[in-house]
Amino acid sequence: MRNAFLLIPALAVLLAACSAGKDNLAEAKSMEQLYSENGFPVRVRRLEPEDFSVYLKYPTVLDAQSESTAYASLSDVVRNIAVKVGDQVKQDQVILSFSENNRTLQQARLSYENAEAAYKRSEVLYATSDISRQDFDNSRMQYELARASLDAARDMIYVKAPIAGTLIHLNVRATENVNPGTPLFTVSNQNGLVTRFYVGVNEINLIKNGARVYIDGLESVDISNFNWKLNSQQVTFDGRVSQVALLMDSRKRAFPVSAFFDITDLMALNQARPFISGMSIDIVVETYRNEKALVVSRKELLKTDSGYAAYVARDNKAQRVDVQVGHERGLDFEITGGLESGDLLIYDGIQSLSDNIKLNIVETAQAVTR
Structure with a gap:
């Protein structure tokens, strides 16, 4: 009699588990049915050409192009x-x-x-x-x-x-x-700023005369911050590599590179104060640029044995395509093959997709924050 009482709770637990299993199975079948009827929900964005650049960063110091100190x-x-x-x-x-x-x-x-x-x-x-x-x-x-x-x-x-x-x-x-x-005073002609930085052996071949350079954090300057009375609210503050040495500096074990910033317009507006001779900065050198690149982030791609693949939406179905990547910038890739401008790239939910699965596009974006 005592054993019979002990079996009753066990049977109740078993029956509850079986019931839950049936419910989960029914729910899974219900989701599969829903996806089969309405399509797998995904978010897509339309691929459009965009400006893509690759940079290297170096510490340096800004100097006036022309500077002179008077002595007693x-x-x-x-x-x-x-x-x-x-x-x-x-x-x-x-x-x-x-x-x-x-x-x-x-x-x-x-x-x-x-x-x-x-x-x-x-x-x-x-x-x-x-x-x-x-x-x-x-x-x-x-x-x-x-x-x-x-x-x-x-x-x-x-x-x-x-x-x-x-x-x-x-x-x-x-x-x-x-x-x-005794040094008395220093006068700086700051219509131009120059800087010199040092590049290692592995990177010197990437630096070319005329390459664009920026001051890190000042690729574009918000004019309103300096009360500039201009129609535009932003200016691009960039310079150019002016000289790439062919001989390594024996002490630094690196190649000296010079860059020049023209700030004539800022001087004319009396707004060059943020750029002071002797200021320590990080200079950003553009080593590659494609103004009409197709760019995707790493999370929008699948890693395969042969490289990378992506899913695009075509005729309301997922289509897997192998893609070829070019230059890389952080988590972003330049696409050189496999995708075309106008393709609807699936950027959310790709891990659960398979080829030719029916899609339910819940959002189409022109761009996403990568």
Whole structure:
């Protein structure tokens, strides 16, 4: 009797399991029936040509195309600074000055005044034939030398900008003592920026003169962030590889490569401040570009023994096609064969598909976020 009571729960569990199994089987058959009648639900996107590029990235530093630093030529005290950092300056514009009573300047001025007086006397004497032509020429030469010395002394006192551009660094302040060789200020002509980076042996053959380069994160610049009053809201900020060395740098064990960025338009708008000489950046070099490429992501493909395959929707049925891939960028592939523009590529649910299965297209997208 006791054994009979123990068998009752066991039989109940067995009956429940059998019932659940029948329900699951019925549900599976129901799904198969649904797919058979309505088709397997998939999402597709229409393949269209798009711009596809492959890049390499290198750390480097931006420099002005033309940059010049002025140095002190004497020992003196800085008396006046006429500009501030960030100001635009012209070539030969006075940037700062030292004491006007500096001994070097005073001696040069005195020598010039004496030479000038002697030259004027010799002019009168030569006109009346009281001195020879050689004496007159000697007097004139002494006068010209004294004038050149005075100009040089003035240039030491009134220090001018060696080039036109932007004052990017001021090393001294008013009342500060300096000695010969002390750096005073730096002027940068930032209409162009240059950079030099180093490429390893395995990649140097991929870098070509004229290749496009970008500053990482600044492929396009949102003008509104800088209050640029232009009709367009974005500009492309790119440069070009200007030189690829043929000889390896023995210390770095890599090939030096130079690139150039033209920022004339940004300078004209006074909006080149984000791009500062000496700024560390990552430069992105374009090594390959196809402006009309068919591009798919790795998750949209099936890996096969011979390569890759994809499913496309044709006549409401899934059709498996072998595809050939070209260049690769991260998880994206350039398709060189097997797919054509306009094909409906199945991008969701491909793992459960088989050839010629009936489809239920629930969404058709022009593009997907890869």
